[in-house]
Amino acid sequence: MADAIVTLALEQLLRITAKNIGEEVRLVGNVENEVKNLGRNLKAIQAVLHDAEEKQVKDEAVRHWLDQLKDTSYDIEDVLDEWNTEIMRLQVEKQKVPSFFPCSCFGIKQVVLRRDIAQKIQELNEKLDNIAKEKDAYNLKEMKSTEARKRVQTTSFVDVAKIFGRESEKDSLVSKLLDEGNEEQKTLPVISLVGMGGIEKTTLAQLAYNNDEVKNHFDTRVWVRVSDPFDEFKVATAIIEGLKCPTKDFVEFQSLLNCIHESIKDKKFLLVLDDVWSEDYNKWESFYHCLKNGSYGSKVLITTRNERVASIMGSVAPIIMEQLAQEECWLLFSQLAFFGRSPEECEKLEKIGREIVAKCKGLPLATKTIGSLLRFKRTRDEWQRILDSEIWKLEEIEKSFLSPLMLSYNNLPSEIRQCFSYCAIFPKDHNLMKDHLIKLWMAQGYLGFDNDTEMEVIGQEYFDHLASRSFFQEFEKDDDENIICCKMHDIVHDFAQFLTKNEYFTVGIKRGSEDLVINTSTEKARHSMLTLHVGATFPISICSIKSLRSLLIDCEDFLYSLPDDVLPNLFGELTSLRALETSTRIIRANLIAVIPKEVKKLIHLKYLNLSRQGVEKLPETLCELYNLQTLDISWCEKLKELPQGMGKLMSLRHLINFETRSLSCMPKAIEKLTCLRTLSDFFIKSSSSDGSKACSTLACLKDLKHLRGTLEIRGLGNVTNVIEVKRMQILSNKKNLLYLKLHFDKDGEGERKNDDDELLLEALQPHPNLEKLDIEDYRGSTFYSDWIMSLTGLRKLSLFSCTNCMYLSPLGKLPSLESLSIDGTRVKKLVTGIESDGAFSSSTSAILFPKLKVLEFWWMSEWEEWDYGNTILPCLASLSINYCGKLRALPDGLLQGAKNLQHLEIFDSDLLEERHRKGTGEDWQKISHIPNIEFTYSYLQGGPLPLR
Structure with missing residues (x-):
């Protein structure tokens, strides 16, 4: 981790100095020398970091040195980011100042700000000097440093869906689920799978759950992830969601139980409780009595690491899952490690491969991880180094079966290691949405800093790299077989937390526990995810962790609203934030109603997610967030106004605005956001809808040439100058735009002529790369266009509500x-x-x-x-x-x-x-x-x- 953080700080320093702002830097005397010293120190330390990262596992002194280095590197990054932000602010101001004002009018303020930044750099240099000198005490070896960020080699993804060596357990489990037993027996049968972590209990349970005979045998099936601690309210809510009961906003546990009791009446159900840890029978008893209302033949299946848990929950004759036999492990390993190799290569590597498999101790997860790693090691010497690694012998690692994970992690490029470690911010069993994760990585600078690079593509490559090495599992894919979502195995999640220790913390806030969040272990935390359960209030003490760079807030209580003073306080204290997210499962949420003007204090912020909130207006001060890359306002159904100064958001790449149709207009300044990669919805209002504001027109899309993915254009019926649209070729330069949705609706007065839509359709010619096209409310009598017939890559076409159309292409x-x-x-x-x-x-x-x-x-x-x-x-x-x-x-x-x-x-x-x-x-x-x-x-x- 330290290697990646130092590399980021050095990369940022080189980027800023390369801007060559010359005279403005020399205004503060010795700042240039300080900057050069800072760079030299970072490079000297970077040269030994690879060796230090390996030694820290068994040398506490090295680990402490690395912690100091990380803290200082974070501070350096903050100062450099502040410097770069000031440069961007000056660029914006210069664009607004008339040419007849002399530059000297603004010189004094610039000098003061530069002197402040220079003083911080000098103080950090002194700290870094001491750290650089201290490194000599640990005999750290120098390794060649690479300053430039390398592109990761793209690899094909191997998804091992087959389960090896579990036929007898699978047959036994399915048989028990289908067994009707004794009809006179009034107890609810509880079946259990018991085994250590990484033994594939969940995988086996999923195979049985999705078995065709099992699906046909039960009226309804519900899968609930329990984990530790056993949260009765959360489990009951998940059961209700799985039963697809009408949504009710229960706040009492007994009300949830009553709902379950009534919902399963006269139904034969299968309930899977995955990963149960609690040995408290009282937590299970209330569920057991409630579930007995199901019809005869209902079953409960639990997976647990503890046989005592199975006994407490009433499971008789549990299915004990032992380690895989060596030969089964070898088959699993071979499928991954030998993928794409010739038979001759496989034969040369088999002996050493079997020795490595023996070290995995029959654990499928360990075998998958080490097999995924060795797939990318081409020579026998590389395999031998893995076999001889000291990591296999480390007691702390060995006891937790994490050796294969550590070996695989150490073989990742440093920039991908930090992307993996970031996943520790999420709770166990969390659905990791790929695009969401990539945007969060980008906000932390893990994917580079240059607005001209395709950071999103780099993020995709990093995600694929981690997936191909078995750090992710349970992939969900879209219709085009692209991964959209995945999970981390519990042990992999434990490993991520082991690596990050006190840097990341995830906590669920219950009613009455708000003041217990902050303790000595969280004082230096950098990233946090808070879940506000029903009845809980926001822990204002979180504002004391001033080093936070990520704060993700998940609120489960749709009635709860943040007090008026919380956000101003949060914005004023947590000024190091790069990512701030307030999410909820309810579309019409009440958590946030007003964004205060103090949002401008979050000068480092790159990711702001306000989706599903009740905000009606965004303040103009939000436009002073010059580093902002992602703004998510999707499903903000009350939002009426966007800031008119949005053109100042020069770094904005993603404006995610699904279902924000209550906006009176989109500001014309959106045409200046030339870095935009995502613009979910673009709508054109009639000229009379809001004459008081400078609203966007279709022409505002012309220079947004980097748009990719999906673009939905609404209000095309309000377009009046079709000839101008055709002349400007507004869509034809967007080669990465693959999905286009055109709505020919109209909000103004007066009827639209049929041939107007036909001419406008012809003028909206996209790039030939387009793959999907939706057209709605088209009023032409003929649906024909030369450009539609030239779309040789078009895979999907939908025509909705084309009520005048009588002839088709x-x-x-x-x-x-x-x-x-x-x-x-x-x-x-x-x-x-x-x-x-x-x-x-x-x-x-x-x-x-x-x-x-x-x-x-x-x-x-x-x-x-x-x-x-x-x-x-x-x-x-x-x-x-x-x-x-x-x-x-x-x-x-x-x-x-x-x-x-x-x-x-x-x-x-x-x-x-x-x-x-x-x-x-x-x-x-x-x-x-x-x-x-x-x-x-x-x-x-x-x-x-x-x-x-």
């Missing part, structure tokens, strides 16, 4: 289209096969939509005929037709040509339902080969309403 010629959804058009006859000249061809078969997998139609009230011709849709797997009451039949060509069609859904389309219904429909035989067919009746007739 020949969309079948889009070569990459995988999903097409058409909603609310006035099309009467849909023609699938269209040649380039618009004529329908019936003489030859044509492969259109070559990659289309999903095809949906919604609310096509005028649609009567589907002219399919001889078209072939080779990949079509799912077809859904909803609210298309006039469509008479599915075309024979579709049913014969779509050989891969697996799912057909027809909802509230009476003529189709009648014609294709099983047994009575004349065309049933034409669709009977499709494996999954659903006819869903209208909710007006008592049937289910499908989700759109």
